[in-house]
Amino acid sequence: MNKRNEIIAKLKDIPAIPVSASKAINFLQNPSKGLSGVVNIFEYDPGMTANILKLANSASFASGREISSLQEAVVRLGATNVLQLLVSSSLAPYMKIQLKGYDLPPGELWKSAVKTAICADVIKQTLKLDLPDFTFTAGLLHDIGKIVLGSFIDVNPTEIIDYATANGLSFPEAESKILGIDHAEAGAILLRNWNLPEELEQPVRWHHSPEQCEDDSGVTAVIHIADALTLMSGVGAGTEGLNYRISEKVSDKLGLNTKNIELIICETQIKYEEICDLYMKVED
Amino acid sequence: MYVSRDPEDVIVTYSLGSCVGVSLYDSTAKVGGMIHCMLPLSTTDVQKAAAKPCMFTDSGMTFFLQEIFNMGATRRNLTVKVAGAASLLCTKGLFKIGERNYTVLRKILWKNNLLIAAESVKGTESRTLSLYMDSGRTTIKSKGIEVDLR
Numbered sequence: 001m002n003k004r005n006e007i008i009a010k011l012k013d014i015p016a017i018p019v020s021a022s023k024a025i026n027f028l029q030n031p032s033k034g035l036s037g038v039v040n041i042f043e044y045d046p047g048m049t050a051n052i053l054k055l056a057n058s059a060s061f062a063s064g065r066e067i068s069s070l071q072e073a074v075v076r077l078g079a080t081n082v083l084q085l086l087v088s089s090s091l092a093p094y095m096k097i098q099l100k101g102y103d104l105p106p107g108e109l110w111k112s113a114v115k116t117a118i119c120a121d122v123i124k125q126t127l128k129l130d131l132p133d134f135t136f137t138a139g140l141l142h143d144i145g146k147i148v149l150g151s152f153i154d155v156n157p158t159e160i161i162d163y164a165t166a167n168g169l170s171f172p173e174a175e176s177k178i179l180g181i182d183h184a185e186a187g188a189i190l191l192r193n194w195n196l197p198e199e200l201e202q203p204v205r206w207h208h209s210p211e212q213c214e215d216d217s218g219v220t221a222v223i224h225i226a227d228a229l230t231l232m233s234g235v236g237a238g239t240e241g242l243n244y245r246i247s248e249k250v251s252d253k254l255g256l257n258t259k260n261i262e263l264i265i266c267e268t269q270i271k272y273e274e275i276c277d278l279y280m281k282v283e284d
Numbered sequence: 285m286y287v288s289r290d291p292e293d294v295i296v297t298y299s300l301g302s303c304v305g306v307s308l309y310d311s312t313a314k315v316g317g318m319i320h321c322m323l324p325l326s327t328t329d330v331q332k333a334a335a336k337p338c339m340f341t342d343s344g345m346t347f348f349l350q351e352i353f354n355m356g357a358t359r360r361n362l363t364v365k366v367a368g369a370a371s372l373l374c375t376k377g378l379f380k381i382g383e384r385n386y387t388v389l390r391k392i393l394w395k396n397n398l399l400i401a402a403e404s405v406k407g408t409e410s411r412t413l414s415l416y417m418d419s420g421r422t423t424i425k426s427k428g429i430e431v432d433l434r
Contacts, residue, residue: 103428161427170373228372232381233322234299237410239427242301246374258378262328265381269322269339270332 004180008189010148014094016194020045021090024083028134029197038079039070041086051089052082080133087137088114088279091144099150101157102238107280109147112236113140114279119226119268126264127254135219138203142223143236145187145204150238155179157239164243171240172208184208210250221250229265285338287317287351293417300368302382304341304389304405305413306348307365309420310357316417319348320368324384341388349396359397365422365433366403367413382406402433 016022023041042049049070056073057066067073074082095110102109117139124131149155164174175182188205203220206213210224228246231237286295297305297320309316319338326333326343338344352362366389369382386405393400404411404424412425413433422433 158427228379232302232370232372232379234301234303234410237299237301241410241426242370242372242408244372246372246376246379248374248376251376251378256378259328261378262323262381265323266329266332266339270336 002180003178007148007179007181007186011186011190011193014148014190014193017090017094018045018048020048021087022194022196024086024090025134025137025196025200028080028083028087028137029132029199038074038082041083042070048086048089052077052085055085083133084117084136088140091140092279094147095144097147097151099146099238101150101155102146102240103157104146104150104236104238108236108238109143109150110280111276112230113143114276115233115235115268115272116140116142116223116226116230118271118275119229119264120222122264122268122271123222123226123254126260126267127256129218129222129254131218131222132199134197134200135222138200138219138223139226141187141191141200142204142207142227143183143187144190145183145185148186148190149175149179149181149183161240161243164240170208170245171243173245182208208244210247218254221254224250225254225256229261229268233265233269285317285319285344285348285351287315287348287355288417289313289315289355291418295415295417296412298412300411300413301370302368302372302385304366304368304382304385305411306345306389307413307415307422308348308352308357309363309365309415309417309422310352310361311363311420312361313356313358314417315352315355315357316415316420317348317352318413318415319344321345321385321389323381324388341385342392345389345392349392362398363401363420363422364393364398365413365415366400366405367411367424367433369405370408370410371406373408404433 020041052073056076096107098106117136120135120139160174160178172182188201191201202215203223206220207223207227210220213220295318303322305320307318321341321344322339324341326340333340333343337347369386371382409426414423423430424433
């Protein structure tokens with residue numbers, strides 16, 4: 001079996017995310033179902049309910065009286081935040097593993113997922129973009145393909161890096177050449193296996209080559225930049241370092257300049273420091 | 285930022301991307317320290333810089349030098365080593381934050397009559413910088429390999 005087929009076969013072995021998380025992701029695609037819909041997602045998931053209540057009462061969110069029901073938690077945190085926490089706590093166990101293939105210690109991929117998601121939110125606010133709520137989820141999921149390439153497959157990163165350097169390629173371009181697939185495509189296939197919405201597949205599939213994406217919602221463009229800025233801050237940069245390409249076309253289209261980029265990096269860092277611990281502990 | 289006079293300390297800053305990491309060590313006063321700065325100029329956000337001066341190279345380095353001098357270090361005995369300032373693959377200047385961090389750092393060191401003794405900067409590498417306070421030995425770890433920075 002060639003490497004590409006081996007990787008695609010391994011993707012089928014990865015257990016699906018819990019039904020409640022899948023429902024939450026679908027809800028974030030279509031948030032018009034109202035508050036009661038959100039609470040219903042948790043109905044059969046007592047562990048998750050306990051997690052959300054713990055978070056709602058944590059120092060980052062708590063203000064005064066302790067709350068004990070999911071309805072109150074939704075009121076205090078907001079429906080979107082509650083759903084994002086649910087998605088986060090479901091994804092964390094998949095993404096906190098060590099990725100030997102990228103030389104990423106345990107937890108590093110998850111940190112980079114959280115920081116990219118926060119950065120995408122900051123870009124959205126700073127540039128006043130009208131983006132769907134699932135942009136945050138796309139940020140969390142963008143590098144999910146790395147869990148296969150970096151842990152289940154015996155990948156030699158040095159070979160890929162040397163090939164990239166010798167041929168003037170970025171790391172994902174070299175991944176494609178050597179393995180027949182890059183982590184972005186592997187991630188998109190995984191999401192399809194999990195039956196997650198197609199809109200979410202797009203930013204994951206094209207986050208390193210956004211110009212090839214047909215999605216015109218802007219999510220892919222924002223995830224591309226958020227991922228780049230996260231890597232620049234050193235989070236999630238493994239053996240391959242900063243060997244990733246930025247699309248100038250996408251940067252121009254979003255209206256990025258030195259001033260707003262630096263403001264975005266600054267704001268992202270501050271928000272990340274505020275809530276990183278919360279997300280790191282999220283599934284405990 | 286972290287400053288120390290404990291010879292048992294090993295000061296580490298992990299995974300420098302476009303950020304710039306600076307280690308300072310005075311072999312006579314046996315004091316040293318390290319800073320990790322993210323953005324070049326504090327004028328980007330004056331309010332945030334007031335709360336977190338070390339996030340910016342200009343305000344962070346000024347503060348760091350002051351702290352190390354307060355601990356008894358002198359310009360004459362201070363060894364300066366620098367790492368980081370990497371960039372993604374992009375020709376567009378606005379993403380060259382690593383290079384801007386490095387330029388601002390050089391300017392501040394120059395104003396303080398300090399020279400860089402050794403450095404590992406730019407390129408696309410992610411680097412971890414360590415300072416061993418027992419000897420002033422400074423290392424860089426990149427792609428899983430740790431080497432002396434000298």
